[in-house]
Amino acid sequence: MAIIITEECINCGACEPECPNTAIYEGGVEWTWSGGTKLVDVELEDGTVINGKEPMAPVSDEFYYIVSDKCTECMGFHEEPQCAAVCPVDCCVPDPEYVEDEETLLAKKAWLHAE
Template sequence: MAIMITDECINCGACEPECPNTAIYEGGVEWTWGGGTELTEVDFGDGTVVGGRDPQGPVSNEFYYIVADKCTECMGFHEEPQCAAVCPVDCCVPDPEHEEDEETLLAKKAWLHAEA
């Protein structure tokens, strides 16, 4: 499952530079699919196509947040989610709304980083 940041976040920012997928953003900051990835566009399969550099609205305006569709729990990069490893208040926890198995997380990593 993806990782989420709870409202116990103290906005220290320790997690953001640790994310290999650039899935973590400061509260109130827009994000992009392409930021930190190889994506130039995202085709959602329903006729919706979004440019990789097109700004997306923040998930949270109050504290750091993780874009679940970019989070791979650091699978394929590290042994454990790095955001959780460096968080001083343990607010980076599994997101029950986004449960994914190892195969799915590795496929997401390959998609984000355009691996053949």
């Protein structure tokens, strides 16, 4: 299951540097697949292939956000999601829209970091 940042976020930024996948971005900031990963080209679910450096639209314009497709809950890096561990207002919580088991999260980590 990916982590989501709720609207209780106070925009402190404590979570962003903790993410080993660079899946956390400040509100309004575009994100890229290649940022913090070894991805060059990415094949999307519809079969479209895009350059990993191509800017993607922000998920939120108001507060920090997590790109679910890059979130591995820190699996393979840490014992627990680091964003949740450092969040002073406990707004980094499991996202019920993206439920993934440990095997899937580890496979995503391997894909993101070309292991």
